[in-house]
Amino acid sequence: MQFFDNTIFPKKVFLTGADCFHLVLDKHAQKNKIGGNVMRKAFYFKENLCKEEVLTILNKSAILYWLCNIEFVPGFLLRKPYWKFLDKSQQIELTIHNEIEIKKIPQSILNRDITINAKKYIEADIVYYNNNTCAFVLSWNHILLDASGTILLVEHINQIINNEKIVTSNFFPTKEPKTNIYKYIKNMYEVKSFVQKSSKAPVSSVYKICQNPTKETKTQIINFNISDTVLINENALKCGARFGPTLFFIAVCMHTINEVQKQRNCESDIWLPVPYDARLAGAKAPIITNNVSFLFYRITQKELGNIAQTIAQLNKQMVHQIKIGMPKKYNIFLNMMRHIPLWLYYFLISKTGEGTFASFLYSSTGSKFEGLQFLFKKEIEDILMIPALTFPPGLTFVFLNNAQKCSINISYATDIIAPHEFHFIENKLKELLLTKNL
Amino acid sequence: MNTDKIIADIKIFIEKNLLSSDIKIDESTDLKQAGIDSFSTVEIILFIERKFGVSIPDEKLLPENFKTISSLSKIVLEQLAQ
Numbered sequence: 001m002q003f004f005d006n007t008i009f010p011k012k013v014f015l016t017g018a019d020c021f022h023l024v025l026d027k028h029a030q031k032n033k034i035g036g037n038v039m040r041k042a043f044y045f046k047e048n049l050c051k052e053e054v055l056t057i058l059n060k061s062a063i064l065y066w067l068c069n070i071e072f073v074p075g076f077l078l079r080k081p082y083w084k085f086l087d088k089s090q091q092i093e094l095t096i097h098n099e100i101e102i103k104k105i106p107q108s109i110l111n112r113d114i115t116i117n118a119k120k121y122i123e124a125d126i127v128y129y130n131n132n133t134c135a136f137v138l139s140w141n142h143i144l145l146d147a148s149g150t151i152l153l154v155e156h157i158n159q160i161i162n163n164e165k166i167v168t169s170n171f172f173p174t175k176e177p178k179t180n181i182y183k184y185i186k187n188m189y190e191v192k193s194f195v196q197k198s199s200k201a202p203v204s205s206v207y208k209i210c211q212n213p214t215k216e217t218k219t220q221i222i223n224f225n226i227s228d229t230v231l232i233n234e235n236a237l238k239c240g241a242r243f244g245p246t247l248f249f250i251a252v253c254m255h256t257i258n259e260v261q262k263q264r265n266c267e268s269d270i271w272l273p274v275p276y277d278a279r280l281a282g283a284k285a286p287i288i289t290n291n292v293s294f295l296f297y298r299i300t301q302k303e304l305g306n307i308a309q310t311i312a313q314l315n316k317q318m319v320h321q322i323k324i325g326m327p328k329k330y331n332i333f334l335n336m337m338r339h340i341p342l343w344l345y346y347f348l349i350s351k352t353g354e355g356t357f358a359s360f361l362y363s364s365t366g367s368k369f370e371g372l373q374f375l376f377k378k379e380i381e382d383i384l385m386i387p388a389l390t391f392p393p394g395l396t397f398v399f400l401n402n403a404q405k406c407s408i409n410i411s412y413a414t415d416i417i418a419p420h421e422f423h424f425i426e427n428k429l430k431e432l433l434l435t436k437n438l
Numbered sequence: 439m440n441t442d443k444i445i446a447d448i449k450i451f452i453e454k455n456l457l458s459s460d461i462k463i464d465e466s467t468d469l470k471q472a473g474i475d476s477f478s479t480v481e482i483i484l485f486i487e488r489k490f491g492v493s494i495p496d497e498k499l500l501p502e503n504f505k506t507i508s509s510l511s512k513i514v515l516e517q518l519a520q
Contacts, residue, residue, distance in 0.1 A: 242499040244476035282473030283458035295477075322480050 004062045006087055008168045013070075013083045015143065016173065017334025018278075018290035020081065022143040023342060024349050025390055026116050034215040034413055035391035038114045041150055042105055042127075042137045042384040043375050049126055049134055054376055055094045058124060060160050063153065063171045063287055064092050067122045067144065080338045083144075083288075090120065097127045105137060105386070110219075114141045135384075136375065142388045146290040147365045148277045153287050154375060161377055170285035176335070184336045191333040194326060198296045204261045204268035205359050206416055207392035213415040219386045222408040222426060224433075229406040232433050240311045246364055247318070248433075249399050250274060250297065251310040256428040257360050257395075258304050260421055270299045270359045277365050278331060292365060293327040307432065361390055364399040373403070387411050439518060444490070444511040451485045452507070465508040479504050486510065492517035 015023065026037040058064055068090040075081040097106045109125050122140040129135075138150070145153065152170070159166055224232065236248035254270045261267040275292040279285075295318055303313040321327065337345055349357075373380060383402045387409065390396065394416035398409040408429060412422065445465050452463065456478045463472050474482070482504070487493055494513060503513050 237501070240496075242496075242501070243479045243504075246476055276477050277475075280458040280473075281456050281475065281478055282461035284460070285458075318477075319480055319484070322477070323484060 004065055008062060009066050009085050010172055011085050013085075013172055013288060014176075015081045015083070015338060016289045016291065017331055017336070017338055018146070018292050019143050020338045020345070021334055021349075022141075022290060023081065023116065024346050025388070026141065026143060027342060027346050028350070029388075029391070030115060032391050034213070034415075035217060035389035035394065036113055036115075037142045037388045037390075038112070038139055039142050039147070039150070039388050040105070040109070040137060040139045040386040042135045042386070043154075043380050044103060044133065044135045044382040044384070045375075045378045046133055046381050047378060048128060048132055049136060049376055049378065051094060051096055051126060054124075054126065054136065055092075057157060057160055057376065058092050058094065061157060062166070062168060063156060064122065066171070067140075067288075068092050068120050070121070072116050072143075074342065075338065078339045081342075092122065092124055093120070094124045094126065097125060099127050099129055102129050102131060102133065103135070103382075103384075105135070105384070109137055109139065110386070112139060114139060116141065116143060133381070142290070145288055146277070146292055147363070147385070148279060148291070149287050149289070151372065152284060154372060155284070156287065158372075158375060167284070171287050173286040173289050173291075179332060179335070184332065187329050187332050188336060191326070191329050195296060195330075198298050199271050202268045203271040203298075203359060204258070204266060205393050206257060206260065206395045208264075208416060210415040216414045217389050217411060218414055218422075219409060219411045220422065220426070221384060222410070222429060224406045226404050228434060229401075229404060231436070232406055235433065235435060239308045240315065242315075246399075247311050247314045248307070249364060249397075250314060250362055251307050252429060252432040253360065253362055253397050254299055254310060255304060255307060255432060256425055258301075259428055260417075260425065263421075263424075267301060269301070270297075270304070272297045272299075272358055272360070272362060274362055275365050276327070278327070293331045295321050295327060357390060358393055360393050361387075361396040362399075363387060363396070385409050389413065391416075439490070439515075441511050441515060444514050445507050447489060448482070448486070448507050448510055448514075451489075452482065455485075456481060463507070465511070466506050468505060469507070470505070474504075482510065486514055490514050490518065 022037060029036045066085060069086055069088050070083045071086050073082050073084050097108065099106050106127060112123065114121055114123065118141065121144050122138065125137040127135040127137060156166065233245055236245035239248055241248040250272065258267055258270060273294045273296050275294055278291045278293040297314055297317050299310055299313055303310055383400060385398050385400055387396045387398045389411040391413055394413035396411045400407045400409065449463065456474065457463065457472065461472055483494055492514060494517060498513055503509050
């Protein structure tokens, strides 16, 4: 059965540098058998969705069809890894679940691992709750698409529903410009030296070696209402986060984790790579592939005196890195790393920061859901993002913004963060974000 | 240096370096609505400092001053006048 005009699909889509970085994280997750490289996004509705209607809409999506009919082809010698389109006529599976606890994502969804060896890299679920509400959950391997790509994918689903014109060229990345080999090598040394200096020991990390690990992971959400969110944004500005609240969020997370480390008597410098969406502003493309770059922040104990002081230092480091073009250089570096064998890439990455990757992980790249109010013609009540939990360090903060309300999704390994520590983290984040009379 | 020239230079920089080609802006477009995030705002400020040889003081780094190209041009003119 022919579902789509195959001429719209490229036979081969090369992984970007950031995709390959996630390939390393996928390998890392498989090796450690904890955490994973699966992203999950849940859209909550106040009324029930009809399975057949949802499935009909999903099956009209050419990009979902492509995603369900690809195979991963690893790199070989200097050849880059790529996705190969195989027209196997596979369609997305939509699984139904019934859950008693309102808003709970069933363990069967959370336990489903979608590795690079999976038959399909994206799956959909509907969870029906007892009070006639439901959640639509998308799960996918992070190598395929990033948080902003998911927003574009959801907008694409809405375009199908509204019979709007679908621009298929938006699905895939455009052809990359060729980079001179000498530029590659010069750039590599520059980036390597910058990252090594930024992450050099001693760096404090929440990661700790456990005897008898349970390898259990959890995701908890802290929700703020509209007036809380207004206060948070005001506090961000008062503390010197003049270009938006992101640096305030990062500083608050750093202070909180530093307090945890103090309780453990192992506080030191905090080192944090922070991803940001590298697509051009307002871009509707590409949906497929990860298009992120990173800024690297290192904050000393001296700079953790108060939030304003930390933000001033973060700001200084951010401006410096933009000035020297480090995010673009880091992207070129990641693109170059695609040509080296995965085992060597893994070895090099796991050496960074003494194998802990970072003090903890932070992301707010998926926070652009402000304009998304409807899906499947139903009003979205809430959005939850369950990030891929990289272990180590085993603790990831994701800040989201939806319907003028801020929320923090915290994923962690219970071997790393004890229950009393999580309780402390939750209270400290709230205290720092919602401080009155700053 | 007049306002029109400042507006034109900032607009060209944003369109050429930061914005997707299908997004159209003018001097009164809300830049945040057009997709300009904090990272891009820093790039605009660095461009302004480089291009017009001015330094924007911290107390002027306020969201209302980066809202539109028009508000950015006012800051540039103020700094040039000093």
